[in-house]
Amino acid sequence: MSRIELDPGKPEPSADTGKPPVQTEGGQPGADAHPSEPASPGGDQTPAGDSPSDADQTKGGGNADGQQTGDQPSEGHDEGGSPPPPADEGPSDATLIAVGDVMMHAPQLPGAYDARTKTYNFKPFFAQVKPILEQGDWTLANLETPIAGKPLGLSGYPRFNAPPELADALKYAGFTTVTNANNHAMDRGAQGIAMTLAKLQALGFDTKGTARSKAEADKLTIVTHNGISMGLLAYTYGTNGIPLPKEQPYAVSLIDEQAMIRDIGRLKAAGADFVTVCLHFGTEYQTMPNDAQKQLARALVAAGADIIAGSHPHVVQPYEFAEVTNPDGSVRKGLIIYSMGNFISNQRGNTKDYGVIYKVRIHKEHGLATIGGVATIPTWVHRTTVKGVSRYAVVPVADVLAAKSLPDLTAADYATLKSTYAQVSKRIASMHSVPVQLQAAP
Numbered sequence: 021m022s023r024i025e026l027d028p029g030k031p032e033p034s035a036d037t038g039k040p041p042v043q044t045e046g047g048q049p050g051a052d053a054h055p056s057e058p059a060s061p062g063g064d065q066t067p068a069g070d071s072p073s074d075a076d077q078t079k080g081g082g083n084a085d086g087q088q089t090g091d092q093p094s095e096g097h098d099e100g101g102s103p104p105p106p107a108d109e110g111p112s113d114a115t116l117i118a119v120g121d122v123m124m125h126a127p128q129l130p131g132a133y134d135a136r137t138k139t140y141n142f143k144p145f146f147a148q149v150k151p152i153l154e155q156g157d158w159t160l161a162n163l164e165t166p167i168a169g170k171p172l173g174l175s176g177y178p179r180f181n182a183p184p185e186l187a188d189a190l191k192y193a194g195f196t197t198v199t200n201a202n203n204h205a206m207d208r209g210a211q212g213i214a215m216t217l218a219k220l221q222a223l224g225f226d227t228k229g230t231a232r233s234k235a236e237a238d239k240l241t242i243v244t245h246n247g248i249s250m251g252l253l254a255y256t257y258g259t260n261g262i263p264l265p266k267e268q269p270y271a272v273s274l275i276d277e278q279a280m281i282r283d284i285g286r287l288k289a290a291g292a293d294f295v296t297v298c299l300h301f302g303t304e305y306q307t308m309p310n311d312a313q314k315q316l317a318r319a320l321v322a323a324g325a326d327i328i329a330g331s332h333p334h335v336v337q338p339y340e341f342a343e344v345t346n347p348d349g350s351v352r353k354g355l356i357i358y359s360m361g362n363f364i365s366n367q368r369g370n371t372k373d374y375g376v377i378y379k380v381r382i383h384k385e386h387g388l389a390t391i392g393g394v395a396t397i398p399t400w401v402h403r404t405t406v407k408g409v410s411r412y413a414v415v416p417v418a419d420v421l422a423a424k425s426l427p428d429l430t431a432a433d434y435a436t437l438k439s440t441y442a443q444v445s446k447r448i449a450s451m452h453s454v455p456v457q458l459q460a461a462p
């Protein structure tokens with residue numbers, strides 16, 4: 021597939037097909053100045069529509085308790101994608117892929133419903149990006165809804181609850197890891213969290229950010245591929261004003277800088293080669309990070325985090341590199357992604373229907389893991405509506421533009437897609453050329 025290679029000095033071993041990359045065009049200066057729209061605090065803009073009421077819950081088969089408890093890191097399974105590490109522990113590489121918010125607004129349901137089997141099939145959402153997502157050794161998404169299904173009542177905005185089949189579609193798409201620390205985590209309370217985790221873990225996902233027990237909340241998540249161990253953390257700024265259960269204050273991991281720094285330290289002490297922190301933060305519909313985002317993300321990187329994977333604003337924000345000077349003078353590179361936008365949703369306009377897939381190469385040599393090439397692949401939610409029923413597909417924009425592969429789009433649609441793609445690409449790349457300089461925190 022084509023993609024924008026933003027760190028061309030470090031070509032990735034997993035070369036893609038020879039299609040020429042679509043060039044990012046200049047775009048207009050200030051292209052990101054959007055007409056303001058009413059932003060509901062902590063909410064998503066699409067009003068809830070009618071949802072089918074006769075959906076059955078899919079039972080998550082298998083063992084729902086896939087999590088290990090205690091402080092033992094869970095070893096990841098190598099599902100392929102990259103060669104196994106050399107026996108002599110020589111250099112090795114692995115690929116981290118991350119996307120933004122996976123949402124389920126009510127209009128997304130009817131087109132995925134099969135009245136004959138009374139089940140949902142959301143796999144078409146992801147079919148066109150599956151070949152990209154499958155290239156990740158760790159492939160992460162933020163699941164911005166409980167998936168407790170009909171037993172707890174299906175609903176869209178403002179309090180979400182989606183069919184559990186969404187998890188099956190994420191599995192099909194190639195995701196390995198689902199984070200749940202976001203402002204919609206409590207939309208169906210502790211029961212919704214428990215049912216969501218049970219379904220995800222029955223499918224073999226690594227999960228982070230919500231928990232059914234103190235032990236689960238405290239468990240270190242370290243997943244190893246090709247001899248490279250990633251420690252994973254996930255936190256959210258809040259839960260839309262829904263209080264955490266008094267007896268379960270650990271149910272959702274909330275942003276708390278000092279606690280997060282301790283968690284990063286615990287992961288490193290337990291052997292994580294690098295640490296990825298998923299942060300649900302920022303201001304909705306703001307196309308640039310605010311000061312609080314910058315302060316927190318940079319503080320965590322200074323304290324030992326290597327990658328910050330941001331989400332929540334529902335639009336993409338830029339990424340930046342950090343150069344962290346250690347006490348011995350050596351420099352560690354960090355990657356801060358402020359927002360990856362909506363991966364799938366019913367939100368439209370002002371680039372809310374755009375997201376980005378990050379593909380990050382991790383290289384390990386002489387026992388030290390470093391961040392290598394970073395590729396960004398802008399995506400768009402293609403929506404077609406026939407007789408009031410909408411169907412959705414996440415598509416890699418550059419590929420669609422190169423091949424004109426969506427037959428329902430008019431020439432004017434393609435022109436809009438092209439100019440918005442240029443605008444989004446320019447925004448994503450607008451901060452990375454000057455790395456932020458940090459001193460390692462003790």
Ligand SMILES: [Zn+2]
Binds near residue numbers: 203
């Ligand atoms: Zn959110």
